[in-house]
Amino acid sequence: MKKLRLALDWTPNINHIGFFVSLENNFYEELGIDLEIVNPLNDNYSITPAKKIELNIVEFALCPTETLISYHTKKNKLNLIGIAAILKKDLSAIVVTEDSKINSPKDLDGKSYSSFNARYEDHIIRQMVINDGGKGNVKFLYPDKLGIWDTIIKNNSNSTWIFMNWEGIQASELEIGFRYFKMEDYMIPYSYSPVIVCNRDDLNVIEYANSFIKASRKGFIYSFENKKESLEILKKYIPDYEKNINLEKCYDLSISSMNYGRNWGEFDIEKVQTFLDWIKYNKIEKKVIKVNDIITNDYI
Structure with missing residues (x-):
């Protein structure tokens, strides 16, 4: 059995359902893989998923496309490659409370945004505000990553970036009203998130990439065909403080x-490629990145 580790991009949630289904049904084991799923709660998100690959803590990780771009523009670059996208459509959005009087992104001028401090994140948010007619004068806050959602609920920040199929469902069940701004509605051709990534130069990992993707795919397809059972599996891994989330609504969305x-x-x-062109056009990244350097469909 080959020991492999997958670093999640967030605490266990609906985007990860296929991995846990595959784990519980021994789909990885059937292909000779002993998989450990690494939860960011273990280190309070002190090390990002991609950094865990760089430090040889894990072999695979989940991250947004921007992380791949970032790693290919560093002085000592790590040859990260995206080998599968979990979602084919962007389910993320910027969220604000209804009582904030922020009716569109331009109203974020002079307001606060809780940032995950990803390399391009703040630039993207500024550009969203500018695209809506604002100046991009956003006050960026950098709280503990796992506490970012709480900064909105407790009114310690005006906005942040969420997944509609997770925090968005949580928000719909709170007494607080929320408003959401999608990237595509403000001329931002956002790319894939989360993406499964690994080090292309690590031949010991690449050797098992096909098997890892095959087993993962089997879990996601199984979850599509066996909703109730799959949600029960996922529920076992969700943090205690999120146990009350409506998983059926998350699944359906x-x-x-x-x-x-x-x-x-x-x-x-x-x-x-469209996202890469947008990043370059808006001078968010000066270096030219080839699309085939950061993603591949070879392991699908």
């Missing part, structure tokens, strides 16, 4: 944005 077939995880190359 996610299902149309996930690929459930032989093309599970496949990237639309043109979509990624």
